[in-house]
Amino acid sequence: MIDSHNKRIRHPKGPFAMSVVYSFTGASILASIIFSLLLFLSIDEDPWMQFLFGSLAVIFELGKFFAWYEFGERLARRHITAALSAFSFYTILAAISIGGSIGGINSATNTAQSVANVQHNRSAAYDLQIDAIEKQIDLNNIAAQKYIDLNRIAVGVTRIQNENTKLRQQQLELAIERDQQPVSSQGSVLGLIGSVATALSIETKTAQLGLVVFLSVLLDLFAAFFVGLIGEELRFSRTLKLQHKNKQGVNDNNDEQGSSETIESEMNSTISPLSRSEDLIAQAINLFSRDELRCSKKALADKLALNAEDTNQLFSQLLEKGLVIQKPNRHFVWQGEAA
Incomplete structure (x- = not known):
């Protein structure tokens, strides 16, 4: 009898739970492969070399997770030396994978940042032209004041006023064009990077690097957790089947032993x-x-x-x-x- 207060019965996970586990595992492994591909495919522009490097990235990713699965299997069999060798192999491949994920995520964030920078620079260019016109108007006003001091209002001031009118019109047109430009939409990742940089009082580049490293390591740990969970569940199912088989075999042996002892006793009594x-x-x-x-x-x-x-x-x-x-x-x- 099992004491309900001290022990809890471990049951295998149902089909729904295992389907969720397999879905999360596949999604995390696929994401890790994609981020590694982003880095490995950027090594060379030649299609054949991209195919080779892409295949290498996929092999590294799949080998990494199989090494982690094998680590759990060997550890469950208490083969410590073999488990350490599998863990060392996983560590090497995980370092390569995390580096690839860092490169891929960093490339994606840099692309989003470059788009935002282009829009910001375009708006800044309009601001510079408007400021330049404003400075020209200020210089014209200074010249008009000198014409006023020389009593040459009719000759110089009128011309400067007409020029300033044209400059104001040009300035207004530039302002209208600037305001008609699409608003620079800041993505949630860029907003998060800016918030982290502000909160920690660090540069945006440093915050971006820290966030990319954190997401890469988290993705690898997430996938490794679900791969280990699948391995543990498979081992538990095998143990249950083996226990059931052994129990059934013991019962059959007891029946056979009883019948054989009966037959042997009968034979011994007649021979x-x-x-x-x-x-x-x-x-x-x-x-x-x-x-x-x-x-x-x-x-x-x-x-x-x-x-x-x-x-x-x-x-x-x-x-x-x-x-x-x-x-x-x-x-x-x-x-x-x-x-």
């Missing part, structure tokens, strides 16, 4: 000890004369399923008949019926 002894001698002579068995008590006892007393008695009878002899080292030698 006399003398006829049984003669039968054993005949079997021993047949085995030894055909060189099918080494002439020793242990070999004969194992072959005919005899106990020590019956074996000693059988060899004593063979010695009396001269069929075997015993050397000084107490080893037996088969002489045959002609001896």
